[in-house]
Amino acid sequence: MTGAYELAQVNIARMRAPLDSPVMKDFVGGLDEVNAAAEASEGFVWRLVDTEGDNATGLRFYGDEWLIVNMSVWASPEALRAYVYGSDHRPFLQRRREWFEHLAEAVTALWWVPAGTRPTVAEAEARLTILREQGPTPEAFTLKGGFAEPEARAAG
Structure with missing residues:
Protein backbone atom coordinates (compact mmCIF):
# COMPACT_ATOMS: atom_id res chain seq x y z
CA MET A 1 0.00 0.00 0.00
CA THR A 2 1.35 3.39 -0.97
CA GLY A 3 -0.32 5.44 1.77
CA ALA A 4 -1.52 8.03 -0.75
CA TYR A 5 -5.09 6.85 -0.20
CA GLU A 6 -7.30 5.91 2.74
CA LEU A 7 -10.43 3.77 2.77
CA ALA A 8 -13.76 5.53 3.32
CA GLN A 9 -16.78 3.52 4.43
CA VAL A 10 -20.43 4.24 4.91
CA ASP A 26 -29.06 -1.04 24.19
CA PHE A 27 -27.92 0.25 20.80
CA VAL A 28 -27.82 3.87 21.93
CA VAL A 34 -18.14 0.88 20.38
CA ASN A 35 -17.07 4.19 18.82
CA ALA A 36 -14.27 4.58 21.37
CA ALA A 37 -13.10 1.08 20.43
CA ALA A 38 -13.08 2.08 16.76
CA GLU A 39 -11.08 5.22 17.50
CA ALA A 40 -8.54 3.17 19.47
CA SER A 41 -8.20 0.58 16.69
CA GLU A 42 -5.03 0.33 14.64
CA GLY A 43 -5.65 1.92 11.26
CA PHE A 44 -8.55 4.12 12.36
CA VAL A 45 -8.34 7.60 10.81
CA TRP A 46 -11.68 9.44 11.24
CA ARG A 47 -15.39 9.03 11.89
CA LEU A 48 -18.41 11.19 11.22
CA VAL A 49 -19.70 13.10 14.24
CA ASP A 50 -22.37 15.75 14.58
CA THR A 51 -21.71 19.46 15.06
CA TRP A 66 -35.55 6.30 9.84
CA LEU A 67 -32.14 5.71 8.26
CA ILE A 68 -29.09 6.39 10.38
CA VAL A 69 -25.60 6.65 8.98
CA ASN A 70 -22.13 5.66 10.10
CA MET A 71 -19.12 6.89 8.17
CA SER A 72 -15.44 6.45 8.84
CA VAL A 73 -12.03 6.43 7.18
CA TRP A 74 -9.43 3.70 7.71
CA ALA A 75 -5.83 3.15 6.69
CA SER A 76 -6.67 -0.10 4.90
CA PRO A 77 -9.36 -2.72 4.31
CA GLU A 78 -7.50 -4.98 6.73
CA ALA A 79 -7.77 -2.41 9.52
CA LEU A 80 -11.49 -1.93 8.90
CA ARG A 81 -12.09 -5.68 8.73
CA ALA A 82 -10.19 -6.25 11.99
CA TYR A 83 -12.40 -3.73 13.77
CA VAL A 84 -15.74 -4.77 12.23
CA TYR A 85 -15.25 -8.45 13.05
CA GLY A 86 -13.21 -7.90 16.21
CA SER A 87 -14.35 -8.54 19.77
CA ASP A 88 -15.37 -4.92 20.50
CA HIS A 89 -17.74 -4.53 17.54
CA ARG A 90 -18.88 -8.10 16.84
CA PRO A 91 -21.49 -8.19 19.67
CA PHE A 92 -23.11 -5.06 18.18
CA LEU A 93 -23.06 -6.63 14.73
CA GLN A 94 -24.64 -9.83 16.04
CA ARG A 95 -27.56 -7.91 17.59
CA ARG A 96 -28.28 -5.66 14.58
CA ARG A 97 -31.61 -7.38 13.74
CA GLU A 98 -32.96 -6.40 17.18
CA TRP A 99 -32.52 -2.72 16.32
CA PHE A 100 -32.60 -2.48 12.54
CA GLU A 101 -34.73 -3.78 9.70
CA HIS A 102 -33.20 -6.04 7.09
CA LEU A 103 -32.77 -4.10 3.84
CA ALA A 104 -32.58 -5.97 0.55
CA GLU A 105 -30.29 -3.36 -1.02
CA ALA A 106 -26.65 -2.79 -0.14
CA VAL A 107 -26.21 -0.86 3.12
CA THR A 108 -22.42 -0.57 3.15
CA ALA A 109 -20.08 0.93 0.57
CA LEU A 110 -16.33 1.49 0.54
CA TRP A 111 -14.19 3.71 -1.68
CA TRP A 112 -10.70 5.15 -1.76
CA VAL A 113 -10.11 8.81 -0.89
CA PRO A 114 -6.86 10.75 -1.09
CA ALA A 115 -5.15 10.65 2.32
CA GLY A 116 -6.47 13.46 4.51
CA THR A 117 -9.80 13.73 2.66
CA GLU A 123 -20.68 11.73 -1.37
CA ALA A 124 -21.51 8.63 0.67
CA GLU A 125 -25.07 8.65 -0.68
CA ALA A 126 -23.68 8.80 -4.22
CA ARG A 127 -21.22 5.94 -3.57
CA LEU A 128 -23.87 3.69 -2.05
CA THR A 129 -26.16 4.45 -5.00
CA ILE A 130 -23.37 3.45 -7.41
CA LEU A 131 -22.90 0.17 -5.57
CA ARG A 132 -26.62 -0.52 -5.59
CA GLU A 133 -26.99 0.26 -9.29
CA GLN A 134 -23.75 -1.15 -10.72
CA GLY A 135 -22.47 -3.64 -8.17
CA PRO A 136 -18.86 -3.47 -6.96
CA THR A 137 -16.69 -1.09 -9.00
CA PRO A 138 -13.54 0.85 -8.14
CA GLU A 139 -15.86 3.78 -7.26
CA ALA A 140 -17.90 1.80 -4.69
CA PHE A 141 -17.26 -1.69 -3.38
CA THR A 142 -17.56 -3.97 -0.34
CA LEU A 143 -15.13 -5.67 1.99
CA LYS A 144 -15.87 -8.93 0.17
CA GLY A 145 -15.20 -7.51 -3.29
CA GLY A 146 -12.61 -4.81 -2.76
CA PHE A 147 -10.38 -2.96 -5.16
CA ALA A 148 -6.77 -1.87 -4.71
CA GLU A 149 -5.86 1.76 -4.17
CA PRO A 150 -6.08 3.80 -7.40
CA GLU A 151 -2.30 4.12 -7.75
CA ALA A 152 -1.85 0.40 -7.19
CA ARG A 153 -4.46 -0.34 -9.88
CA ALA A 154 -2.72 2.03 -12.31
CA ALA A 155 0.66 0.40 -11.65
CA GLY A 156 -0.75 -3.10 -12.01
Whole structure:
Protein backbone atom coordinates (compact mmCIF):
# COMPACT_ATOMS: atom_id res chain seq x y z
CA MET A 1 0.00 0.00 0.00
CA THR A 2 1.35 3.39 -0.97
CA GLY A 3 -0.32 5.44 1.77
CA ALA A 4 -1.52 8.03 -0.75
CA TYR A 5 -5.09 6.85 -0.20
CA GLU A 6 -7.30 5.91 2.74
CA LEU A 7 -10.43 3.77 2.77
CA ALA A 8 -13.76 5.53 3.32
CA GLN A 9 -16.78 3.52 4.43
CA VAL A 10 -20.43 4.24 4.91
CA ASN A 11 -23.08 2.01 6.36
CA ILE A 12 -26.70 2.78 6.95
CA ALA A 13 -29.45 1.13 8.92
CA ARG A 14 -33.23 1.56 9.09
CA MET A 15 -34.25 1.80 12.74
CA ARG A 16 -37.05 -0.40 14.04
CA ALA A 17 -38.11 2.34 16.47
CA PRO A 18 -37.11 5.89 17.48
CA LEU A 19 -33.70 6.24 19.13
CA ASP A 20 -35.28 7.13 22.48
CA SER A 21 -37.47 4.00 22.52
CA PRO A 22 -36.89 0.91 24.68
CA VAL A 23 -36.20 -1.10 21.49
CA MET A 24 -33.13 1.06 20.75
CA LYS A 25 -31.93 1.48 24.35
CA ASP A 26 -29.06 -1.04 24.19
CA PHE A 27 -27.92 0.25 20.80
CA VAL A 28 -27.82 3.87 21.93
CA GLY A 29 -26.31 2.88 25.29
CA GLY A 30 -23.43 1.08 23.58
CA LEU A 31 -22.55 3.70 20.98
CA ASP A 32 -19.94 5.56 23.00
CA GLU A 33 -18.12 2.34 23.89
CA VAL A 34 -18.14 0.88 20.38
CA ASN A 35 -17.07 4.19 18.82
CA ALA A 36 -14.27 4.58 21.37
CA ALA A 37 -13.10 1.08 20.43
CA ALA A 38 -13.08 2.08 16.76
CA GLU A 39 -11.08 5.22 17.50
CA ALA A 40 -8.54 3.17 19.47
CA SER A 41 -8.20 0.58 16.69
CA GLU A 42 -5.03 0.33 14.64
CA GLY A 43 -5.65 1.92 11.26
CA PHE A 44 -8.55 4.12 12.36
CA VAL A 45 -8.34 7.60 10.81
CA TRP A 46 -11.68 9.44 11.24
CA ARG A 47 -15.39 9.03 11.89
CA LEU A 48 -18.41 11.19 11.22
CA VAL A 49 -19.70 13.10 14.24
CA ASP A 50 -22.37 15.75 14.58
CA THR A 51 -21.71 19.46 15.06
CA GLU A 52 -21.30 18.95 18.83
CA GLY A 53 -18.75 16.19 18.31
CA ASP A 54 -21.19 13.51 19.42
CA ASN A 55 -22.33 10.35 17.65
CA ALA A 56 -23.95 11.27 14.35
CA THR A 57 -27.25 9.53 15.11
CA GLY A 58 -29.18 12.71 14.26
CA LEU A 59 -27.85 12.82 10.70
CA ARG A 60 -30.04 11.25 8.05
CA PHE A 61 -29.32 9.51 4.79
CA TYR A 62 -31.30 9.81 1.55
CA GLY A 63 -33.56 12.25 3.42
CA ASP A 64 -35.12 9.37 5.37
CA GLU A 65 -35.64 10.04 9.08
CA TRP A 66 -35.55 6.30 9.84
CA LEU A 67 -32.14 5.71 8.26
CA ILE A 68 -29.09 6.39 10.38
CA VAL A 69 -25.60 6.65 8.98
CA ASN A 70 -22.13 5.66 10.10
CA MET A 71 -19.12 6.89 8.17
CA SER A 72 -15.44 6.45 8.84
CA VAL A 73 -12.03 6.43 7.18
CA TRP A 74 -9.43 3.70 7.71
CA ALA A 75 -5.83 3.15 6.69
CA SER A 76 -6.67 -0.10 4.90
CA PRO A 77 -9.36 -2.72 4.31
CA GLU A 78 -7.50 -4.98 6.73
CA ALA A 79 -7.77 -2.41 9.52
CA LEU A 80 -11.49 -1.93 8.90
CA ARG A 81 -12.09 -5.68 8.73
CA ALA A 82 -10.19 -6.25 11.99
CA TYR A 83 -12.40 -3.73 13.77
CA VAL A 84 -15.74 -4.77 12.23
CA TYR A 85 -15.25 -8.45 13.05
CA GLY A 86 -13.21 -7.90 16.21
CA SER A 87 -14.35 -8.54 19.77
CA ASP A 88 -15.37 -4.92 20.50
CA HIS A 89 -17.74 -4.53 17.54
CA ARG A 90 -18.88 -8.10 16.84
CA PRO A 91 -21.49 -8.19 19.67
CA PHE A 92 -23.11 -5.06 18.18
CA LEU A 93 -23.06 -6.63 14.73
CA GLN A 94 -24.64 -9.83 16.04
CA ARG A 95 -27.56 -7.91 17.59
CA ARG A 96 -28.28 -5.66 14.58
CA ARG A 97 -31.61 -7.38 13.74
CA GLU A 98 -32.96 -6.40 17.18
CA TRP A 99 -32.52 -2.72 16.32
CA PHE A 100 -32.60 -2.48 12.54
CA GLU A 101 -34.73 -3.78 9.70
CA HIS A 102 -33.20 -6.04 7.09
CA LEU A 103 -32.77 -4.10 3.84
CA ALA A 104 -32.58 -5.97 0.55
CA GLU A 105 -30.29 -3.36 -1.02
CA ALA A 106 -26.65 -2.79 -0.14
CA VAL A 107 -26.21 -0.86 3.12
CA THR A 108 -22.42 -0.57 3.15
CA ALA A 109 -20.08 0.93 0.57
CA LEU A 110 -16.33 1.49 0.54
CA TRP A 111 -14.19 3.71 -1.68
CA TRP A 112 -10.70 5.15 -1.76
CA VAL A 113 -10.11 8.81 -0.89
CA PRO A 114 -6.86 10.75 -1.09
CA ALA A 115 -5.15 10.65 2.32
CA GLY A 116 -6.47 13.46 4.51
CA THR A 117 -9.80 13.73 2.66
CA ARG A 118 -12.97 13.42 4.72
CA PRO A 119 -16.04 12.27 2.80
CA THR A 120 -19.40 14.01 3.04
CA VAL A 121 -22.79 12.42 3.56
CA ALA A 122 -23.74 13.51 0.02
CA GLU A 123 -20.68 11.73 -1.37
CA ALA A 124 -21.51 8.63 0.67
CA GLU A 125 -25.07 8.65 -0.68
CA ALA A 126 -23.68 8.80 -4.22
CA ARG A 127 -21.22 5.94 -3.57
CA LEU A 128 -23.87 3.69 -2.05
CA THR A 129 -26.16 4.45 -5.00
CA ILE A 130 -23.37 3.45 -7.41
CA LEU A 131 -22.90 0.17 -5.57
CA ARG A 132 -26.62 -0.52 -5.59
CA GLU A 133 -26.99 0.26 -9.29
CA GLN A 134 -23.75 -1.15 -10.72
CA GLY A 135 -22.47 -3.64 -8.17
CA PRO A 136 -18.86 -3.47 -6.96
CA THR A 137 -16.69 -1.09 -9.00
CA PRO A 138 -13.54 0.85 -8.14
CA GLU A 139 -15.86 3.78 -7.26
CA ALA A 140 -17.90 1.80 -4.69
CA PHE A 141 -17.26 -1.69 -3.38
CA THR A 142 -17.56 -3.97 -0.34
CA LEU A 143 -15.13 -5.67 1.99
CA LYS A 144 -15.87 -8.93 0.17
CA GLY A 145 -15.20 -7.51 -3.29
CA GLY A 146 -12.61 -4.81 -2.76
CA PHE A 147 -10.38 -2.96 -5.16
CA ALA A 148 -6.77 -1.87 -4.71
CA GLU A 149 -5.86 1.76 -4.17
CA PRO A 150 -6.08 3.80 -7.40
CA GLU A 151 -2.30 4.12 -7.75
CA ALA A 152 -1.85 0.40 -7.19
CA ARG A 153 -4.46 -0.34 -9.88
CA ALA A 154 -2.72 2.03 -12.31
CA ALA A 155 0.66 0.40 -11.65
CA GLY A 156 -0.75 -3.10 -12.01
